[in-house]
Amino acid sequence: MTMKKLLTAAIALLATQVALAGVKIEHWVSPSGARVYFVESRVLPMLDIQVDFAAGSMFDPAGKSGLAALTRAGLDLGAGKLDETAIAEQMADIGANLGGGADTDRASVALRTLSARDKREPALDILRTVLHSPRFETAIFEREKARTIASLKEALTRPDSIAGKAFWAAMYPNHPYGKQASPESVAMLNRDDLAAFHARYYTAANASITLVGDISRSDAEQIAESLAAGLPKGSAAPLPAPPQAPKGGLTKLPHPASQAHIYIGLPAIERGNPDYFPLLVGNYTLGGGGFVSRLMKEVRDQRGYAYSVYSYFAPLKQPGPFQIGLQTKRSQAQDAIKVARDVLDGFLKDGPSPDELAAAKANLTGSFPLRLDSNKKLLDNAAAIGFYGLPLDYLDQYQARVQAVTAEQIRQAFARHVRPAELITVTVAAD
Amino acid sequence: MRIRHVLPVLLAPWLFTAALANPYETTLKNGLRIIVKEDRRAPTAVQMVWYRIGSMDEVDGASGVAHVLEHMMFKGTPSVGPGEFNKRVAAAGGRDNAFTSRDYTAYFQQVPKEKLDEMMQLEADRMRHLNVDAKEFAQEIKVVMEERRMRTDDNPQAKLFEQMNATAFQAHPYRRPIIGWMNDLETMTAADAKAWYDTWYVPNNAYVVITGDVDHQAVFALAEKHYGPLEGRALPVRKQQIEPAQEGARRVNVKAPAELPVLIMGYKAPILRDADKDSEPYALDMLSAILDGHDAARFNKKLVREDKVAQSIGVEYDATARGPGMIYLHGTPSEGHSVADLEAALRAEIARLQKDGVSEQELKRAKAQLLASQVYKLDSMFGQAMEIGQTESAGIPYQQLKRMLEKLQKVSAAEVQAVAKKYFTDDTLTVGILEPQPLDGKPRRPAVAIRH
Numbered sequence: 001m002t003m004k005k006l007l008t009a010a011i012a013l014l015a016t017q018v019a020l021a022g023v024k025i026e027h028w029v030s031p032s033g034a035r036v037y038f039v040e041s042r043v044l045p046m047l048d049i050q051v052d053f054a055a056g057s058m059f060d061p062a063g064k065s066g067l068a069a070l071t072r073a074g075l076d077l078g079a080g081k082l083d084e085t086a087i088a089e090q091m092a093d094i095g096a097n098l099g100g101g102a103d104t105d106r107a108s109v110a111l112r113t114l115s116a117r118d119k120r121e122p123a124l125d126i127l128r129t130v131l132h133s134p135r136f137e138t139a140i141f142e143r144e145k146a147r148t149i150a151s152l153k154e155a156l157t158r159p160d161s162i163a164g165k166a167f168w169a170a171m172y173p174n175h176p177y178g179k180q181a182s183p184e185s186v187a188m189l190n191r192d193d194l195a196a197f198h199a200r201y202y203t204a205a206n207a208s209i210t211l212v213g214d215i216s217r218s219d220a221e222q223i224a225e226s227l228a229a230g231l232p233k234g235s236a237a238p239l240p241a242p243p244q245a246p247k248g249g250l251t252k253l254p255h256p257a258s259q260a261h262i263y264i265g266l267p268a269i270e271r272g273n274p275d276y277f278p279l280l281v282g283n284y285t286l287g288g289g290g291f292v293s294r295l296m297k298e299v300r301d302q303r304g305y306a307y308s309v310y311s312y313f314a315p316l317k318q319p320g321p322f323q324i325g326l327q328t329k330r331s332q333a334q335d336a337i338k339v340a341r342d343v344l345d346g347f348l349k350d351g352p353s354p355d356e357l358a359a360a361k362a363n364l365t366g367s368f369p370l371r372l373d374s375n376k377k378l379l380d381n382a383a384a385i386g387f388y389g390l391p392l393d394y395l396d397q398y399q400a401r402v403q404a405v406t407a408e409q410i411r412q413a414f415a416r417h418v419r420p421a422e423l424i425t426v427t428v429a430a431d
Numbered sequence: 432m433r434i435r436h437v438l439p440v441l442l443a444p445w446l447f448t449a450a451l452a453n454p455y456e457t458t459l460k461n462g463l464r465i466i467v468k469e470d471r472r473a474p475t476a477v478q479m480v481w482y483r484i485g486s487m488d489e490v491d492g493a494s495g496v497a498h499v500l501e502h503m504m505f506k507g508t509p510s511v512g513p514g515e516f517n518k519r520v521a522a523a524g525g526r527d528n529a530f531t532s533r534d535y536t537a538y539f540q541q542v543p544k545e546k547l548d549e550m551m552q553l554e555a556d557r558m559r560h561l562n563v564d565a566k567e568f569a570q571e572i573k574v575v576m577e578e579r580r581m582r583t584d585d586n587p588q589a590k591l592f593e594q595m596n597a598t599a600f601q602a603h604p605y606r607r608p609i610i611g612w613m614n615d616l617e618t619m620t621a622a623d624a625k626a627w628y629d630t631w632y633v634p635n636n637a638y639v640v641i642t643g644d645v646d647h648q649a650v651f652a653l654a655e656k657h658y659g660p661l662e663g664r665a666l667p668v669r670k671q672q673i674e675p676a677q678e679g680a681r682r683v684n685v686k687a688p689a690e691l692p693v694l695i696m697g698y699k700a701p702i703l704r705d706a707d708k709d710s711e712p713y714a715l716d717m718l719s720a721i722l723d724g725h726d727a728a729r730f731n732k733k734l735v736r737e738d739k740v741a742q743s744i745g746v747e748y749d750a751t752a753r754g755p756g757m758i759y760l761h762g763t764p765s766e767g768h769s770v771a772d773l774e775a776a777l778r779a780e781i782a783r784l785q786k787d788g789v790s791e792q793e794l795k796r797a798k799a800q801l802l803a804s805q806v807y808k809l810d811s812m813f814g815q816a817m818e819i820g821q822t823e824s825a826g827i828p829y830q831q832l833k834r835m836l837e838k839l840q841k842v843s844a845a846e847v848q849a850v851a852k853k854y855f856t857d858d859t860l861t862v863g864i865l866e867p868q869p870l871d872g873k874p875r876r877p878a879v880a881i882r883h
Contacts, residue, residue, distance in 0.1 A: 043472045044472075044806060044809055044810060045806060046806055046807060046810070076726075084726070084727065084736065085727040085732060085736075087726075087727075088725050088726035088727030088728075089725075089727050089796065091725070092724065092725040092727070092728075092796045092797075092799065092800050093795075093796050093799055094799065094803075095799045095800050095802060095803020095804070096803070112807065114803055114806060119803075143736070143739055146739075146765065146766055147735075147742055147743075147765070149766070150690070150691060150742050150763075150765065150766050151742075153690045153691075154689065154690040154691045156690070157688055157689050157690045157867075157870060159585060254871070255688075255870060256688055256870055256871070257584075257585040257688075258580045258584045258585055259577065259580040259581055259584075259585055289521060290517070290521065290526070291505070291514070291517035291521070291527075292514070292517050292518050292521045297514070300574055301513075301514060301570065302570070303570070303573075304569075304570040304571065304572070304573025304574050304577070305573075305577070306574070306577050307574055307575075307577045307578035307581055308581070327577065327580070327581050328577060329576075329577065329580065359518070359521065359522060362521075362522050362523075362524065363521045363522065363524055365524065366522075366523060366524015366525075366543060366546075367524040367525065367526065367543075368524070369473060369474050369475050369524075369543050370475055370524070370525075370526065370541055370542075370543070372473065373472070373473035373474075373475045373812060374473075374810045374811055374812070375810050376810055376811070
């Protein structure tokens, strides 16, 4: 065996042991007050960093829907001494990528870079500048505002977007989750709104920083603190009152499309809710288990009504939706809705059979290694655990928590959270 | 050369040594090739079975049959009932799916590594023993029609792209959509799908790619056990179908409900046939990275950010394929600008490129991104299997991947300018335009009553 081969074998063996030892998420609070989560992974010479702020669209001030998204989008369009071109070019010069975005809860800035010091240091310099001193230049802001308005107008012609917006508006009539950016709301925004939103929400106390990759704990500590230290100390963002149960009902919107888009659901649970595991395991049988769920069997396999049909729970900071979705030829929309409702009602009444429960557990526990087999997946998991304050041993406990779920717990959890009288149904382009 | 100094810093030494022996390959007596790439970073494995058969092998009147058969592959064999395949994969803690392209049809499972044996057994079973049941077909063809409605009929950009290809290609089968024309789906029968399967689904028309925490010798033994007993069979001769030279620009307009117009300019372009001898496809690859590789790449910087003539802009070029190639420029004009404005701006950019070429700085930047991406791609086992499978599907041996990277690193600014001059020419241009239509006669107010 040559020296090189010996080296390969030794490192490959090491890598295996690291992977099999489970995921160790290290956690600390940086001196400046940001929560930090770190997974050391030495297999590939790369580093991923994600900085999450409680600065998603739920924090849009009244009448300023779209502000959170535009603020996030503006961060890397000019910061400190760098204009937008310099930021993009300098990142490209070292092969690094800046990503992220804003959803209802979180605004994220993500960096992927090679871990060699001469690559990662300049990448981190840019990341710090973007986080700490975005310029929000007026001319660039106006350009992005116009592009955002055009995209929103385009989305209002697409049946899936129309249905999605109407669905959230109906589920959350008096909660920020139901308020969405519109061409009109974005038109009202100005450059100072972005700067104010950044100053209030992009703070150390409102941040969680996740690092995954080829660095040591002490490097991670130093990097995290350098990211946090340039942010205002700030305070954690207070949450609005939780959403109230909506009055169930049907919203039927016209559209010339050949297919109807159908959503059925209601606000269900927040992250960390103890009913999460019964709902997760139960929903596998109902509509979560890809090709083997009851919805798939009845709507697609038995009747050929739809290409895609599913259900899921999307827990958020505050109760996020339970949702069933499908698309079908517009003339058979009412039949498809009836089948989907019958499947749901049957499941609410009886829960899963013993065989179905066993199949759900087998898949959810058996597929666990697939949830963690890349740095990207480790980052997603660790960042979510950090941002939502889930227990650090969440991943270690996952399989046991799934295994412990009983059929009775599933029936009870579904009865608590999926109340038929409160279900919202939205159709677009249904006859 | 400067790049040589960069490489050792970028790549850990084991990546080099691993590349020497890994992946491993064997060919069974029935002609089935098995390619194994060991990657022991997590206890999982990916199996992909690639059939050298795609929509380009279909004939007129039967478009979409390659994709329909892909759906039927989940409908059972004498030993595995309808729907049972998915159940067995799910029970194993796995995920599975399949995809059909112009060039190939591929099936995959991602599983904990202990389950690879069972996955190979399942794939071997359906390679030669599929039931194409008439009742199952009758349901599934409806599902495929719903898929077409979702992907194409109600998606204005996809519809435009479908029409673009039907215009740019007139003789070559790339003119037909992968999902098939709706009328062909309506007249398709179970017998059509069965004939397709019987003709093309044989071990000597397939290869298996496996990546993950596996030992290649053990995988070869499993392959012999499960796939070895299957019999190969001679394949029909596939006649070459060469698209006649295009001699003049073509234009196609599509009307669909939308807010924003879309412009696609597609130019005929060469495809990589010999990874070692060819050079132009590499130059086109670098060209598209320079034009569209990052947020401040040429097109976005000039057309979206500086001149504000575009709402969005992009470039697509794929250097590997079985059939002919194209390089597509696509975009949407910004508010206050027309498609004609955007086309003029793109033409001005092309003229500048042809006259002045690209800078060393731009080229160096594109190469740095390419090098880094070689490390990032190792983060995904699925991605690594895809890369091997797709390269092979185009007739390029996966062993050439390293050579292809070297060739890309050697592309010069002069070569980039030369391909820009040679291939951005009106004679081989097809222009596609999406003309947005109001949803109901009242533009920009979609949520108003419509009667059908």
